[in-house]
Amino acid sequence: MFERVGRLVYRGRWTLLVLTLAGAVLVAPLGLDLFGRMADGGFEDPRADSTTSAQWNDSWYGGHSPDVVVLYRHPSVKVRDPRYRKAVHESLRALPGRYVRGMVTYWTTGAKRMVSEDGHATYAVVTLKGDERRAYAAVAARLRNVENLYVSVGGAVPLLSELNDQTAADLARAEAISMPVLLVLLVVVFGSLVAAGLPLLVGLLAVLGALVLLRLLTEVTEVSVFSLNVVTMLGLGLAIDYSLFVLKAFREEIGRGASTEQAVVRTMATAGRTVAFSGLTVATSLLGLLLFPQMFLRSIGLGAAAVVLVAVAAALIVLPAVLGVLGPRVNALRLTPDFGRRPSGGGLWHAVASSVMRRPVVYLVAVTVVLVALAVPFLHVKFGNVDHRVLPAASESRRVAETLDRDFARNSMAPVDVHVLVVRSFTGEPALPGPLGQGHTPISAVTPVSPVDVRPFVRRLERLPGVTGVEVAGVSQDHGAVRLAVRYSQDPMSDAARALVRSIRAMAPEPNARRVVVGGSTAAQLDLQDSLLATLPWMALVVCSVTGVLLFAAFGSVVLPVKALLMNVLSIGASFGVIVWAFQDGHLASVLGFTSTGAIEATVTVLILSVVFGLSMDYELFLLSRVRAEWVRTGDNAAAVASGLQQTGGVITSAALLLLVVIGAFSTAGITIVKLLGVGMFVAIVVDATLVRALLVPASMRLLGGANWWLPPSWRRLHRRVSLQEGAPPPGSAPPGSAPPVSAPPVSAPLRSALPLTGARPPASAPPPAVGPSPAVGPSPAGVPARAIAPPPEAVLPALTVNGRPAVFGADTDPVPLPVEPARPEWVRVAQGRTRVVRADPHGGWAWAEVDE
DSSP, X not given: OHHHHHHHHHHTHHHHHHHHHHHXXXXXXXXHTTTTOOBSOOOSOTTSHHHHHHHHHHHHSSOSSOSEEEEEEOSSOOTXXXXXXXXXXXXXXXXXXXXXXXXXXXHHHOOGGGBOTTSSEEEEEEEEOSSHHHHHHHHHHHHTOOTTSEEEEESHHHHHHHHHHHHHHHHHHHHHHHHHHHHHHHHHHHSBHHHHHHHHHHHHHHHHHHHHHHHHHTTTSOOBTTHHHHHHHHHHHHHHHHHHHHHHHHHHHHHTTOOHHHHHHHHIIIIIHHHHHHHHHHHHHHHGGGGSOOHHHHHHHHHHHHHHHHHHXXXXXXXXXXXXXXXXXXXXXXXXXXXXXXXXXSSHHHHHHHHHHHOHHHHHHHHHHHHHHHHGGGGGOOEEOOOGGGSOTTOHHHHHHHHHHHHSSTTTTXXXXXEEEEXXXXXXXXXXXXXXXSOOOOOOOBOOOOGGXXXXXXXXXXXXXXXXXXXXXXXXXXXXXXXXXXXXXXXXXSHHHHHHHHHHHHSOOOTTEEEEEEESHHHHHHHHHHHHHHHHHHHHHHHHHHHHHHHHHHHOOSHHHHHHHHHHHHHHHHHHHHHIXXXXXXXXXXXXTOOOOSSEEHHHHHHHHHHHHHHHHHHHHHHHHHHHHHHHHHOXXXXXXXXHHHHHHHHHHHHHHHHHHHHHHHTTOSSHHHHHXXXXXXXXXXXXXXXXXXXXXXXXXXXHGGGGGOOOGGGHHHHHHHOOOOOOOOTTOOOTTOOOOEEOOOOOHHHHHHOOOOSOOOOTTSOOOBOSOOOOSTTSOTTOOOEEEEOOTTOSSOOOEETTEEOOOOOSSSOOBOOOOTTOOEEEEEETTEEEEEEXXXXXXXXXXXXXX
């Protein structure tokens, strides 16, 4: 399949590039139109009581969360001075009526909580009309135009406006930081300026795709303002990662003397297949967020999964088309030695692989201890909600919120909302229904609702620990409800505030109450945690099941998927432990420039879980693909693991380093949520690419031995159906990317009979030997392709055929298991100056030998 895609891409390369360029130019304005269309919040469960309470506040009592809060202060004049009132009211009356629905001040309500403790400050609550963001933009300047008073503006709408501005600024800064660094690193890896620029091109296409996808999503659903940085970070990072693997494979094929078309086709069949599996795995993990009811998680999950697929498409369609045009010129403008093409027969990764294979138990125990130690801080995790502290300390909206909390009555803007629905009775007997078809007969009126109906309940609330006062905040005659504002002195995220909400919810209602609903920020926090805990097991079940199926299809084993999931648990646990230590405990607050709230936002934790799980599987696939190739080729588990680690260690490290640059740049964002996500991903990738993939996975596979590849006999047919393996090439064709067939020297019968068959025989449950190129064992340099050698006419040994087609070696990273006909060996060249013989016997066994030519 991937070879066919590669041929199609090469043949239509110019058409694809023209369409890509035209599409990018046409959709760019649409993507830039995203800013200002995203929504704040989205952390609540629509089914929770706290969400119901917020909806009732807006529809029954004329609003709950104020659109705009205007804070006034004078250094010497107090609020009770008539001049103070005149200045404030004159400024508010000057606001255009088409943008403002209502205004509330201290002088219109007499509420003492609207005056600061020193008496020099007060605030006004402004409710906007129509499109709130447009209305705020129209009145923002007039709100600040108050004579002789210091004015600051905050509230929900200004907060969202600042979040949009901060997000755009963070995105621009992250790209300005990451792009030059990425270019330098790519030049170091590839040595060529042309090759180094291609992953950046694919990354920019992924960023543009992220903006366009999010903009389209705003037409059908709400999209969180926090999703832009998250989706862009993933799209840019993964696009560059995938491009690195594709580009490396293409340059290796060109280096082997393949034509440009052969190199494109072979690259798609090898690196392209692995990238496709990786993208599906990451997207599956992110789509698990759609199971959650929170808009924040659903919008990020949908947008991030879509942009991952865009990154895969760019790396597997646009990049191969560019490579098809460039051909060998991909190595043009060489600036440094090509570190990416050094022989891998020795060096750091050879030493690491050898050491791990000699002492697997030591590495397994030591790495596990380190990962568990990193995860320990997560045992005292506390979850909280997003509030104004996600913005930088200099933010005006944040300063207003902090001033209200510090200088005014504690939690004056965030009480516990208690809605009491009162039982009402008819004031008279309803009239009898009239004749059918003559209209409806009105029913009798019901008794009105008043604060007197809830007085006994108010007295009980006032006796609860931590309550500083209870006041009636609204009455809805239409719905027979009374809203109570319960004031308290604790921090809304504190354990005491949570205990207060639980106590109110546990109270038995009065006999005249038909329902009591509790809301507010603390109640929303509790409801959020309950919602996440209820959905998380289902997400884990779905994501792990789908990921397991993908790994089963890729590697034909039931042990490897289970082992990969366990490895990911350790990696994610270490990441969560560092997050708690850094953010909840505040140890990195001064370094990263954020304010610790003493808690971790619960939805961001779920988001990190999803993202890190997908990224961890990403590198697992690249490592296991090469290990499986070696296992299928040799049947020697230890040699396969060591060779796979040696050959992939460098490229995985390079990919991880490039992704870390992107994530590190986004971690400089001013929004704390993005910092938290960035640090969590950064730690997870460092742990995963070093301790887990380089040490823990090879050590565990060394100890498991042949059990790594165990597959029940009854599952083999299923694997053949679901696996995405490449088929054999057409009859008479050489492997794509290989040199033309050359003649082998005649071999005498005595030599053929004396050839030592040194390869190990795989267990009965192992897959049949792969027909695919593989790096040579021993002195042969890694990465050299296999060459099919047509036997000369005088050779006694016939060529190996399968179903009437010549059996040739496929991809070194993507072996093609093919049955070997009994007693029919095949000559293939595997390295410079060496030749391999593959031999099968009638009992289904097989072996191989290498000899000097």
